[in-house]
Amino acid sequence: MTNILEKIVAKKQEEIASRRSLIPVEVLEAAVAEAPPVRDFFAALAAPGPIKLIAEVKKASPSKGIIRENFDPVAIAREYEAAGATCLSILTDEPFFQGKLEYLAQIRQAVNIPLLRKDFILDTYQLLEARMAGADAVLLIAECLDDCNLRKLHNEAIELGLTPLVEFYDPENLDRVLAAGATLIGVNNRDLRTFVTDLGHTIRMRDKVPLDAVFVGESGIYTRDDVLRLQEAGVDAMLVGESLMRQPDITTAVKTLLGTLS
Numbered sequence: 001m002t003n004i005l006e007k008i009v010a011k012k013q014e015e016i017a018s019r020r021s022l023i024p025v026e027v028l029e030a031a032v033a034e035a036p037p038v039r040d041f042f043a044a045l046a047a048p049g050p051i052k053l054i055a056e057v058k059k060a061s062p063s064k065g066i067i068r069e070n071f072d073p074v075a076i077a078r079e080y081e082a083a084g085a086t087c088l089s090i091l092t093d094e095p096f097f098q099g100k101l102e103y104l105a106q107i108r109q110a111v112n113i114p115l116l117r118k119d120f121i122l123d124t125y126q127l128l129e130a131r132m133a134g135a136d137a138v139l140l141i142a143e144c145l146d147d148c149n150l151r152k153l154h155n156e157a158i159e160l161g162l163t164p165l166v167e168f169y170d171p172e173n174l175d176r177v178l179a180a181g182a183t184l185i186g187v188n189n190r191d192l193r194t195f196v197t198d199l200g201h202t203i204r205m206r207d208k209v210p211l212d213a214v215f216v217g218e219s220g221i222y223t224r225d226d227v228l229r230l231q232e233a234g235v236d237a238m239l240v241g242e243s244l245m246r247q248p249d250i251t252t253a254v255k256t257l258l259g260t261l262s
């Protein structure tokens with residue numbers, strides 16, 4: 001039986017091939033050479049202070065279906081920024097998350113904080129697309145990439161000026177993440193093969209990841225208590241989508257998580 005991650009990766013390979021036939025890689029390379037400078041996603045998260053929020057613009061997911069009906073990505077991004085998010089994560093996968101690369105480009109015009117392209121990156125072509133659309137960072141998932149591609153895409157992202165956020169779920173993959181040179185490391189609390197989500201997973205992995213890396217806890221973060229648990233464990237940043245996107249009042253939701261509601 002194939003799991004959801006295998007399905008997503010297979011579909012993504014097809015998508016990359018078809019996008020490449022629409023816009024040749026040389027065209028993207030030429031456009032990227034003229035692209036405006038990036039914002040420093042890494043430095044924003046590495047700065048001292050309380051745990052940082054990477055707020056995610058996410059309409060739907062394979063595990064939860066539609067998360068937010070009334071979905072205006074630019075308005076959501078503006079609200080996240082004004083409410084105190086440090087960075088944003090923009091889902092660009094279409095078939096499984098109902099995202100779009102265009103959302104990233106539109107949001108780039110509307111906010112000043114650094115942006116992550118959240119997708120299943122398998123190929124250099126997607127790094128060029130990300131840079132073109134205005135991303136400052138890209139997600140690389142250890143479970144989707146062999147050692148060679150993980151290292152290659154990590155290096156290429158940096159050459160393009162992008163910060164790679166390298167995510168893993170399976171503890172066995174940490175050594176591969178470190179060997180790829182990752183300094184911004186995320187632990188996904190959700191096993192993308194089964195959808196089981198456990199906040200304790202990030203907390204248990206904190207001790208295993210070197211302290212000089214910037215450490216991000218991802219997924220399944222719902223309450224101010226969850227945030228305090230992460231902060232006390234020494235987690236530098238958190239990636240939160242669903243719990244914010246389900247709230248009609250995003251400003252209050254962000255401030256409640258951050259403990260800044262006055």
Ligand SMILES: O=P(O)(O)OC[C@@H](O)[C@@H](O)c1c[nH]c2ccccc12
Pocket residue numbers: 056058118119141167188218219220221239240241242243
């Ligand atoms: O909506 P949540 O549970 O707050 O999770 C956000 C984010 O961590 C999640 O969307 C995510 C983390 N890693 C991923 C990889 C691919 C797709 C999605 C993800």
